Amino acid sequence: MFALMYSYKIVYMFIAFKAKKNNKPEVQNDNPYKYAVIVAARNEELVIGQLIKSIKNQKYPKELIDIFVIADNCTDNTALVAMQEGAIVRERFNKDQVGKGYALDEMFKIIEKEYSSRKYDGYFVFDADNLLDENYIAEMNKTFNRGYRVITSYRKSKNYDQNWISAGYALWFLHEAEYLNLPRMVLNSSCAISGTGFLVHTDLIKENGGWIHHLLTEDIEFSVSQIIKGEKIGYCKSAMFYDEQPITFRQSWNQRLRWAKGFYQVFAKYGKDLVGGIFKGKRNRLSCFDMTMTIMPVLLVSCISLVTNGLFYLAGFLGLFEGKEIIDVTTSAMLRSVGGYYVLLFLVGFITTLTEWGEIHCSGWKKIAYTITFPLFMFTYLPIAIVALFKDVEWKPIAHTVVKSIDDVR
Template sequence: MKVLTFWDYAFVISMVMTWSVLLYHILLTYFGYRYFLISLDFEEDEEIKEYPFISVLVPAHNEEKVIGNTVDAIARAYYPRDKFEIIVINDNSTDGTGEVLKEKQKLYPNLKVLEIKPPLGAKGKSNALNQGLKIAKGDYILVYDADNTPERKAIYNLVRFIIKDDNLGAVVGKFRTRNKDKNLLTRFINIETLSFQWLIQASRNYFLGLTTIPGTNFIIRKDLLEKIGGWNIHSLTEDTELTIRIYKEGYRIKWIPQAVTWEQEPERLKIWIKQRTRWARGNISVIAQYLKNIFSLRSKIAFDIIYFSYIYLVAFSAILISDIIFGLGLLKVIKLHLGGPLFTIWILAYLLFITETFISLSLERGEGNLKNLLLICLMYFTYCQLWLFVVIRAIYFTLKDRITGKTVKWYKTERSSE
């Protein structure tokens, strides 16, 4: 009889943890599909009879490459011109952002440019949005990143849903990757973002009534936003933190695929790593902040905090352990006595990952093709493994800042040329 070693037990534990996530994602895949069927009827909802006045906030720091197209897209929105204002917060830009905006103001009378300099400015996206909120006249606030080009009916659809349900604190639209065909990295990002929205956003909306606010393409009630104190300037992921505070106030958030914006994703790995490290640091911070008070939260949002804690703690550990064992096995440093059956289980887990991702991706028209299926197969061994590096990097910088007392800084994603 073979004696099981430490590595055998470690691999078994890692597979149990991995499969627990995959099995939960089977449910999410099913619920995402159910929400897809429901969302097909969204277009038949009532038209807007009385248009509320809205304010569209666009924070911008050194965005001369993209801000012009963003303003053009918002200004062309299918919404009465006298019923919305565009407020671009030019946050201490040192490039040609200001000059581009001056030219756009000649074209669009409803475009306002708020220039902020230190000490009021240069404090990150959340601060810029809070400054814009102070001068916003709308009953509802919409937010777009400076690289976004929303489709003509995106704003209309966001407004259409929030005004008919007083229990909705915010409504979130869908975002697509404008530069998805640029290189392999942007193709992976396209798959990731679409599968996330159908697998996580749509499914949780269906069976939990939960949706996470992203950093762009959403609408929120102004009075609610003011009541909860606006955006948290100390949070690296202001969107996730804002989501929790909205739910704590007893409101719901809805995700609708009909409100679409196109955004530019990182085209270089170095920029992607910086962006995702910031996201991971922010999410870890939110988990640490709210997990200790988990029993004081409403049940739905508490469930979400537990889920994301599981992803960052348990799933992360499981993948890291299995990768270490896999690497040591290839180097013949260790040998698993349960290698045969465990390898079969690992292969099945890999196939399940491919199936779940491809099904969720296929809910988006034109994306369920053979090319993307092959990319998903490759994705697990490349793009997904980079997530481990990002989380490790995020933990390192978080601990370093805690030890040194350094203030958290918000980093703007660098843009590529249009």
């Protein structure tokens, strides 16, 4: 049943192949909009300067871009560095309302109160460790001209080559961009934002009353809430940015534990409306189904499978069945299952690596090696999903230390 429910993603891959083959550059539109770039930063003095430089180096009218930084509970020189680089900076100190969503909401309110006369058409949202390709805003502006009020972009990595953990993240984000969001655009369905590197229309923020999403995964909560309302989130594949991925398993565990818990929260809060949209929605049934499959705690099914097989092992050891026979059958079934999942995930990583080869900045042998380790990275979601079900999870900052300019990354 679950294989059938997720088989549509195989169709997505074929659609992506065709779209890539018939790729045509987006028609230039001469209507440049005015944007505010918002960065929520916590103790990011090492990297935020390079982000601001990459924004200032955009091939887009300088007078149409303002940079705002909300230094959130910082204990370092993030605010000072951002001001020295030319950003408009506000500091926020609140130990009760912790998280990116609260910081964004405060900055939206500051802009509305103090800078409303500048009449921004849209807000870009980035993390402090990001770097923008020089054509990023110009390319996003083209898609904005097509009428999309929320747009996500093509996500690359500053540190793909550091180890199998950073590569695992980066390869998944490439797959998400080109094999999930691209086919969604082709099908006129809704994409989903993923943490950073997105654009939101000013009117939408006003309609929502600011940034009102404060679950552990505020990005997917925002996406789901907009899809339920009938909004279609766009994707601009020609707008490219880089971000930094965790490199230690402890960092990765904490971050993905928050993501897993956040997905449970979003499913609990919005699952009923999403499922209802599949049957009652007029224009966004596919989007509702797609997002239901995205946030559904499918990893729990794998966990239940493991528990079930464990019970069969226990029954065999206790002699409730023909002990050796049931143990042999169960072992064989589990090995086939794990092997099948490995092959499937390897193919996902291998195909993505081949088609995005030129966008992965590391040596050829590492690209191949990290394709082999990609399924292992994905397998580690299983224990994370189990722990997230029972553990109270709080947002924890991840230190960013990869100090590179856009030219360094290239």
